[in-house]
Amino acid sequence: MIKLQVIGNLGKDCVTNNVNGKTVMNFTVAHTERFRDAQGNQKDKTIWVDCAYWSDRTGIAPYLRKGTQVYVEGNPEVRTFTKQDGTYGASLTLRVLTIQLLGGRPEGTGGGLGGSDNSYAAPAAPKAQANSGGGGYNEPVDDLPF
Numbered sequence: 371m372i373k374l375q376v377i378g379n380l381g382k383d384c385v386t387n388n389v390n391g392k393t394v395m396n397f398t399v400a401h402t403e404r405f406r407d408a409q410g411n412q413k414d415k416t417i418w419v420d421c422a423y424w425s426d427r428t429g430i431a432p433y434l435r436k437g438t439q440v441y442v443e444g445n446p447e448v449r450t451f452t453k454q455d456g457t458y459g460a461s462l463t464l465r466v467l468t469i470q471l472l473g474g475r476p477e478g479t480g481g482g483l484g485g486s487d488n489s490y491a492a493p494a495a496p497k498a499q500a501n502s503g504g505g506g507y508n509e510p511v512d513d514l515p516f
Contacts (some may be wrong), residue, residue, distance in 0.1 A: 374446040384434030399466040423466035439472040
């Protein structure tokens with residue numbers, strides 16, 4: 371069994387397509403690793419993973435926006451191709467089995483067209499009252515310390 375797990379940020383908005391009557395959501399995830407080279411200089415190495423999520427559960431698609439941090443898990447596939455200059459290249463593709471939203475882009479990193487904010491924001495918790503059946507505990511749920 372080969373399984374790949376990636377935590378990273380989406381490089382662009384998700385695109386949903388229908389292929390032979392099946393729904394696929396395509397997106398790219400970038401994982402950046404920071405390290406120090408032999409001279410002590412800090413370097414960044416970014417790996418881009420092309421993702422294909424074959425699912426009829428497309429409700430997550432609007433949340434898969436550029437900059438959103440996600441955890442994806444699935445089966446990896448390496449695709450080789452010929453570049454315009456005649457050399458060979460390779461890309462890492464992931465057939466996604468599991469996806470989880472982890473958060474959004476940090477504040478102030480710029481928005482999309484027209485200044486819109488493309489980051490994911492979790493829905494606000496309702497101001498429902500927690501009630502333990504017959505107890506007298508009635509503090510708002512969003513005031514809990516955890």
